[in-house]
Amino acid sequence: MKILAKEKVQDFLRGMNREAQVYCPQRTENGDMLLLPLGDGTYTGEVGKAPFSAKTVLFPQTENLLLFGQGTITKITEHEKTIVFGVRPCDMRAIAFTDRFMRRDNLVDPHYFARRYAVTCIVVACNEPPSETCFCKATGGELFLTDIPHDVQLFDAGSYFIAMAGSERGKAILGNGFFDSAGEEDRQKLAAIEERAAHAGMATNGVQSATEKLLANKVDDSFWELLAERCIKCGGCTYVCPTCTCFNVYDYPGDAGYLRCRNWDACLFSGFTRETSGHNPRTTQGARLARRYEHKLKFDLMNYHETGCVGCGRCSDVCPVGLGAIEIIDAINKVQESRKR
Ligand code: SF4
Ligand code: SF4
Known part of the structure; x- marks a missing residue:
């Protein structure tokens, strides 16, 4: 410490x-x-909850994959040594979730992991929820990390941070000259911070009952179609989500051949599942909305025993028509009639 x-x-x-x-x-x-990146804005000492998580660093909105043409293919793996300061505990859980997703079934995404191995994460634990839309606890999280891999975790102790290393890289960082030794008083302060954080109140306790309804197929198609009538298909909910990683691949012509990139996509867009033949297995916006939330609150739970939602609340912060996770969970819990999908 x-x-x-x-x-x-x-x-x-x-x-x-x-x-x-x-x-x-x-x-x-x-x-x-x-x-x-440091210097691109003004560091004010605030951490808060930024509208975008560290996903933007590990899985950028646009990423070069390879150059090809004139008989050659050159793979591009970008892995600049990077330190992200101010990762929130829910976002570190999201990174752990994405790490598993990006190597599921022994299919490793080399572009993601080239960056991931080059990134050191300095987490700042939350003494209290940084916004009223946070609901990490309801998804199995906490305001500080206990068992999720990370490099350094900082606890806000007023005029200073109490720092704990979570990895060898973290130990090296704590060994630099900016950190001072901690004493017994700091240990007691840390215990008090954790105790308070563990009892901090938080919204949206309805996650479990909503997932139970989804697992029992008690939410029918008409529910999703009715809600989706107001979706304007902006994709904001998926872009800000720290666990959403839908992408599309594009080839751009250049002087020396073609550049293949991947860009963020969204399951809320009709083109995401449209096949080359023109057939689209998800024909309606309701089917697409259902897919987004069933994926996170039902199928991830079935496959990995945890939801694909870490309760950051960002989708509720940005959705212009009130279709974020908080509102969807609330609506699912109000479903009275049941009919199998
Ligand atoms: S679904 Fe919404 S609340 Fe859940 S992790 Fe994604 S952005 Fe955060
Ligand atoms: S943010 Fe809201 S309106 Fe935009 S795509 Fe998502 S659900 Fe639809």
Whole structure:
């Protein structure tokens, strides 16, 4: 255990930035707080809950995969050494979830893991939920990490952070000159912070009852079709979701051949499942909305014994028509009639 004075954090991040690209929560000119490369905004010391998670670093919106043409294929694997400061515990759970997804059935995504192995995650635990749409506890999470792999976890102790290493990389970071030794008083403070966080109240306790209804097939097609009438298909819910990784692949012509990229896609878009023949197995927006939430709240639970939703609440923050996870879970819990799908 070590401690890091908050007045030293800026210098600590600048120091780290000499050996790796550092991302941290920063305010942009228009006041948004985003996880950006150090210097692209203003670091104010706030961590909060940025509208986008560390997914934007590990699985960027657009990523180059390979160059091909004139008889050659060159694979592009981008793996710049990177440190992400200010990862929230729910987002670290999402990264662990994505790690498993990206190597399921022994099919390893080399582009994802090239980045993943190059990224060091410094988590800042939540003393209390950073926003009223947080519901991590209802999905099996906590305001601080106990058993999810990470590199460093910081606990806010007022004028300083209490720092715990979670990996060898984390131990090396805590060994640099910015961290000071912790004492018995800090140990007691940490125990008190964890105790308070463990009892912090949080919204949306209806996750379990909603998943039970979905598992029992008590939510029918008409439920999804009715809700989906107001979906404007913007894709915001999937883009901000730390566990959503739908993508599409595009080839762009250039002077030396073609560049193959992958870009974020969304299961809420009709084109996502449309086949080359024109056939689309998910013909309606209701079917697509059902797919998104059944995937997270039913099939992931069946396959991995945990939901694909970590309760960050971002989809509820951004959906312009009130179709985020909180509202969907609430609506499922209000379903009275049952009919098998
Ligand atoms: S479904 Fe919504 S609340 Fe759940 S992890 Fe994704 S963005 Fe967060
Ligand atoms: S954010 Fe809301 S409106 Fe946009 S695609 Fe998702 S559910 Fe539909």
